[in-house]
Structure formats: structure tokens, C-alpha cells
Amino acid sequence: MTSRKREREALALADQLHSAAIHLLRHLRKEDDASGLSAPRLSALSVVVFGGPVTLGQLANAEQVKPPTMTRIVTGLEKDGLVRREGDARDGRLTKIHATPKGQKVLMAGRARRVELLASAVEGLSPTEVAELGRGAQLLRELIDSMRRAQ
Amino acid sequence: MTSRKREREALALADQLHSAAIHLLRHLRKEDDASGLSAPRLSALSVVVFGGPVTLGQLANAEQVKPPTMTRIVTGLEKDGLVRREGDARDGRLTKIHATPKGQKVLMAGRARRVELLASAVEGLSPTEVAELGRGAQLLRELIDSMRRAQ
């Protein structure tokens, strides 16, 4: 008869994660604004930089967003010279998104800026707590993946 | 000379948390849409329901948002009959926000709906992992608090 208890824990956990995600993004967004990149653009750029050239559809899917939304995000990134569009030779319908050197540089700078904020906060934590937090982040990622597969 | 290593870990951790927060919110938003409440509205409503009557300014501060933004969020909630505005007797400049019974009901229903999604994902985790994830959420909250204090 632990299902009731687990359900209660899941409820509390869902609340905490939801709230934490909202507030974390609000704080990080301030730093990200310094690079002129919003969270969605930064996230999409990250996929392009680390995931190599991808089609717009793949990018939309990776970011869990509809194609029209991704079109505009990419347009914004392209206007800033961070990515460029390129047609696929084999399939004329596809648009491949490539990261420019500037895009790579800006992404790294944004990462560095963001981590400075978090790093100062992390300094108040013990190595054990850092490890625990890392473990939590890993579990959260797995959880999100399983939610995604369940759709 | 572990500072370099810790800095690298903090960088990776920041990335993971950032990405996880973005994707978690994207998934949960879909469920929240079922209640007709966006994440910011749900979050604000939660503060009003659990935090008793608060002024608009307090609410904006709690949600880390500027007053004009909160004005519109509250207006939306009020239009749906989830909260009501009430002037303060002592200080005419203040606007106290109260939760209506309907607001409380809708919030609870949203929580239940959201947890169903997370609960099914949580079922794939062991009790130990649930505890670890809870610990991570707690640390994350503390981290956010310290970031907030540091400003």
C-alpha cells in the first residue's frame, strides 16, 4: 500500500520541479539577455553547434516546438550571423542549419557567462552536494526522455 | 588545485540544468494547457492560493517579474474568475489579490493533471532514485534562492 504515498511524493516532486524550472529560467534569462540571446535561441543554437548540421524539422523536433516557431528562431539566429541556412543537394525540400564560427563563439561566451552566475552559487555547496545535484539533473533528464517517449 | 575541475563541473551542471528546465517546462506546458492556464499564470495562482492575499507588487516580486507583466497575468486570471482584486482599506495604492474558490479548485486540478504525467514517468524509477531526484530538487531550490539573494 505504498502507491498512495508514492503518489503524494510524486505530486510534491512535480510541484518542486515545476517551480524550480520556472524560477531557474527566469534567473538565467537575465544573464542570457546579456548576450542578446533568449533561452529558446540559445537552446536551439546549442543543438546546432553540438549536433552538427541539422534540418529545420529535426531542430524543431529536438526542441519540442512546431516548425513555424523554429523557422522564426532560426531566422533570428541567421540575422545575427550565428547560423546559416543551406539547401540539401539530394532533397530540395530540406533546409540544413549550420553554425557559423561566430555562433560557436557566442554560444561558448554565453555558457561562460551563465556559469559564472551558477558557479558563485555552487561555491556555497559542498562537493557532495554538487554531486547530488548532478545526479538529480541526470535523473531529471532521463525522466523527461521517458515522458517524451510516452508522449 | 581543484578549482579548475570544479569550474568545469559547474559549467556542465549549468548546461544540464538549463536544458532540463527548458524541456521540462515544454512538456508540462502541454498538460497545463488542458486547464487553460499557462505556466506563468499557474505559478502566480499558486502563490495566491498558498500565500494568501498578496499585493500585486509582492506577487511580481515573488515571481521575479516586473509589475506591468504581473498586471496582465492577474487581469487574465481575474477574467477567468480565478482571483479577484480588492483595494486595501489603509493604503489606497495597494491592490490585494485574493484567490476565489474556483481558483483553488482549478489549481488543484492542474496539479493533479500534471502529476499524472510525471507519475507515470516516476514509475520507471526506483524509490532510491525518487529520493535522489527529490534531493536534487531541494538543492536546486536552495541554489536559486542563493542566486536571488546574491542578485
Added chain:
DNA sequence: GTCTTATCGTTAGCACAGCTAACGATTTCG
């Protein structure tokens, strides 16, 4: 080898969230 259907990306148009600047109303303080 057409012709139909499916897929991909874009455009158009809507709602909402975030911001700054400016303003009216109210309170507080000199």
C-alpha cells in the same frame, strides 16, 4: 512517364509574456 499524394519549410495571423517609459492616484515627509 504522368498524376496524385505526402512531406518540408514558410507565411499569415492570433494570443500571451516579458520589458521600458510615462502617467494618475495615493501616501509620506519636509
Added chain:
DNA sequence: CGAAATCGTTAGCTGTGCTAACGATAAGAC
């Protein structure tokens, strides 16, 4: 009483999310 500060709102901008509709290209039917 009059000046300054505080609170909330309005106006106007940018960006993100959606659906619906459309052109262009590819794939499949016949």
C-alpha cells in the same frame, strides 16, 4: 500645504508559441 516617493495601470515594443493555409519538392500509383 506642497514636494517627493510609491503603487498599479496603460501604451507600445520584441519574442515565443500555436493553427491554418500555401508553394515547392519528392515519392508512389497507375
